[in-house]
Amino acid sequence: MSNSLEPEGVFRRFKYIIKYLAGNLPSLAYLLLLFYLPIAILFAISLTRPRKYIVTWEFTLENYVKVFLEPTYYRVLWNTFVIVSVATILLIVVAYPIAYYLARIAPAIGDKLLLYMIIPVEVNYLIRIYAWRVILGENGLLNMLLISLGIVEKPLTIFFYSWFAVVIVIIHEYLPYVVVPFYLNLRGIPREIYEAAMDLGATRLQIIRTIVLPMSKPGLLSVIFIVFIPTLGEFAIPSLVGGQTGLMIGNLIDRYLSQFNLAIGATLSFFLLLFSIIISAIMIRIFGYEALYTR
Template identity: 45%
Template sequence: MRQRRWLIVLMSPLALWLGLLFLAPLATMVVFTFRAGSFGPEHDVFTLENYRTFFGNPTYSRLLLSSAWISFVASVLSILLAYPVAYYLAFQAGAHRLTLLLVIIVPAWISFLLRVFAWKLILGSGGLLNIVLMAAGLVDEPAPILLYSRSAVIVALVYSYMPFVALPIFVALQRIDRSLIEAASDLGGTGWQTFRDVILPLSMPGVAAAFFLIFIPTLGEYVTPLLLGGTEGLMFGNVIQSQFARALNWPLGSLMSLAVLLFTLALLAVFVRLVRLEDWVQA
């Protein structure tokens, strides 16, 4: 019983925090999706009009899907780029591990906005990339398509989120019992077979964690697409932001936020089913 009392004492700050700052706002948001307006008398009118607007206009769901696609491509690219780095850190780096880990993490300490803005300078028509391309004689005049495109958004997202992808993969690789790798080679496995049949499958929990660590926040991104996306690279987050800040249509904005949340949860459920995470977890 004493233990139970202590549990309550220890858990209550967190429970309070989650309740006040997560659950209550979430409930408010859900309630808002049924309101007719943001303020005044309409605020107290309950209606399904927002749902009709949202589902009646295929632009919204199409934008949600295309945003999800951007996030998905950015996530997959980040993982493909981060995996070799994490692998090197876990198995080859030796004494340099800490230094290299810092090299990966330190850029993330610089203001996010600044880093996204830097891509504007690199990808812009008078930007670094164009200067290099022209100097190399690959293009004759500045290529305008680099900035304000879906690709620009993806490149910047990959760059911004890479450290957060590398870390969980590194931890998963680090946790693999070295005797399993020895066993694989003892049983006749070549380096590649050992990687394919032992290391890669055992690092999948880290890869899955990395995927969601980048997929979920990038799906809600609006700064990167705002600065680099133009009209082609617009993401769902930008529409939500404009519903709240410009159109002052909080009910529709709330419904869109709810849509993102449910979409992500559904995806997570499918993913967990497919990968069956519990299979990878060692007893």
């Protein structure tokens, strides 16, 4: 009896393995072929001596040294970091009160208003950058307004082709995505906790400081993943509204690739990759995986 059961047990085990392989192999293989393998090639190329139009396959570390020593590179890297940091901080400052209002003061209309906020952003990334050109440009609407109000006499050029414009457009692009995680966070805090705090005589400010803000931490983390890391590689915004002061690493990568200087382009890309992974690793270490899910 027991002998006749055994082949069936093996068969079931076999079926089980086949099932999991069939389910998981495609994604494993796909990402290997179109993500991890290309990254490996990218890394190999980043270690070669830069030559236009060809890859020399003479290995050297000088590209990475250059990134830190040549002002053309490290200035842009620093610029990228500053722009993205400023935009992220401003986004949190602008978005948090909205999330707080929608989640705690007007929960009845919260979902709806959030939907209206998200609708225009889902499909129109490039178009919206382009719309900002109309507002911020030298003959743009903002300048016209300032002139007609008599605040300035000549059109100001600081709004357009600048660092400032890049930050504004990033904020516009990502604002709804920052409101959402905070909103979900704040909604998730059970009513009872507030009531208990109020019963015990806490003021609204105390409640915000001791309950609301600490519980928004996961939201803060998803903002890092949703805004900070993706915008590090931003390239359309700085090319369309950034000018010289708004130059970012994405522009450099594009420039070297279009000049077919693959080694430098690959070095900068790999550097960006490392930087993103290190930041993500630190964040995941501190907060756990759950933060990835709040979107």
